[in-house]
Amino acid sequence: DVKVTQSSRYLVKRTGEKVFLECVQDMDHENMFWYRQDPGLGLRLIYFSYDVKMKEKGDIPEGYSVSREKKERFSLILESASTNQTSMYLCASSFPAQANYGYTFGSGTRLTVV
Amino acid sequence: RKEVEQDPGPFNVPEGATVAFNCTYSNSASQSFFWYRQDCRKEPKLLMSVYSSGNEDGRFTAQLNRASQYISLLIRDSKLSDSATYLCVVNPSNSGYALNFGKGTSLLVTP
Numbered sequence: 001d002v003k004v005t006q007s008s009r010y011l012v013k014r015t016g017e018k019v020f021l022e023c024v025q026d027m028d029h030e031n032m033f034w035y036r037q038d039p040g041l042g043l044r045l046i047y048f049s050y051d052v053k054m055k056e057k058g059d060i061p062e063g064y065s066v067s068r069e070k071k072e073r074f075s076l077i078l079e080s081a082s083t084n085q086t087s088m089y090l091c092a093s094s095f096p097a098q099a100n101y102g103y104t105f106g107s108g109t110r111l112t113v114v
Numbered sequence: 115r116k117e118v119e120q121d122p123g124p125f126n127v128p129e130g131a132t133v134a135f136n137c138t139y140s141n142s143a144s145q146s147f148f149w150y151r152q153d154c155r156k157e158p159k160l161l162m163s164v165y166s167s168g169n170e171d172g173r174f175t176a177q178l179n180r181a182s183q184y185i186s187l188l189i190r191d192s193k194l195s196d197s198a199t200y201l202c203v204v205n206p207s208n209s210g211y212a213l214n215f216g217k218g219t220s221l222l223v224t225p
Contacts, residue, residue, distance in 0.1 A: 033212065042217035043158075043201075058212065090157055102148050102203070103213065105157035 003027070006091050006106035013113050019078040021109050023091030031094045032074035033103065034058075034066065036087040043090065049074055050096065081113045117141060118216040120202050126222045131192050135219045137185045137202030147178055149187050150201040152218065158201055161187075192223045 007022035023032065033048040035058075045058030047066040055066050063085060067075040074093075078085055088110050092103035120137045127133045139147075147164035162169065164176040164185050175188040185202055202216035 035215075040217070043215040045212055048212050056212075101146075101163065102150070102160040105159070108157050110155075 004091055004093050004104050004106035006089075006109050008109050009107065011109055011111045013078075013081050013111065015082060015113055017078075017081045017113075019081050019111070019113075021076040021078075021089055021091075021111070023074045023076070023093075023106055024072050025074075025093040025104070026072065027093070027104075028071065029093035029104075030071070030096055032068065033092040034064075034074065034076045035090045035092065036060070037090055037108075038087050046076065081111075083113050085111065086113045087111060117206065117214045118202055118204050120200075120216040120219045122217060122219060124220040124222055126224060127192055128224055129192060129194060131223075132188065132190045133192055133221065134189075135187045135200055135202075135221075137187075137216055137219075139183050139185070139202075139204045139206075139214075141204070141206040142180075142183060144183075144204045144206045146205040147176075147185050148203040148205075148213075149174075149176055149185075150203055150215075152199045152201055154198075158215075161200070189221075192221075194223050194225065197221055197223045 004025045034046045035043040037043045044060050049055045049068040065077045090108050091106040094103045117140045149161045150158040151161045152158040164178045168177045173190045177186045199218040199220050201218045204214045
């Protein structure tokens with residue numbers, strides 16, 4: 001089975017801190033994605049990457065950046081955490097053709113910014 | 115933009131009931147369609163893909179109506195364990211590789 005691993009299940013950070021969320025997949029997938037999920041708003045795409053060192057903005061990239069130095073790892077960076085970035089963050093991966101077959105998600109990181 | 119719309123529910127049904135969810139999408143060129151299931155405080159997991167001819171997996175039946183741009187999920191003989199949020203997901207042809215997710219429909223199956 002494809003495994004997508006997010007480094008932390010729960011994280012508490014202070015306003016203004018730089019925060020790194022890590023995601024690693026073990027199936028050689030080209031595509032990787034970062035979403036956030038909030039009650040009533042559903043999943044919203046922050047950034048995605050379809051190759052090493054490539055990145056594309058999603059619907060809500062403001063306040064975030066990403067890094068894809070290796071194929072298996074896709075990092076989400078909150079440059080200066082703010083309370084409105086408190087959310088559940090979900091990483092996902094897929095092969096390009098498997099955009100027709102769906103994603104595999106990591107188990108999520110619940111981030112609280114205080 | 116609301117590319118994928120679902121009734122948020124909640125749908126409260128008794129065990130054994132049949133329940134149906136619908137979802138509409140705005141991009142007529144969309145390529146592929148899915149239903150995901152998400153349990154409380156867990157990640158979404160692929161329940162089934164939706165094919166033009168319709169498809170069935172046990173108690174679950176998914177249908178696609180391209181002309182009307184809607185997708186449906188039918189659950190027969192509901193179990194308590196079916197309680198979850200069901201996400202309608204669409205792969206639009208013009209957005210590269212990123213899927214569009216509906217906000218989900220909440221189902222609660224009661225004894």
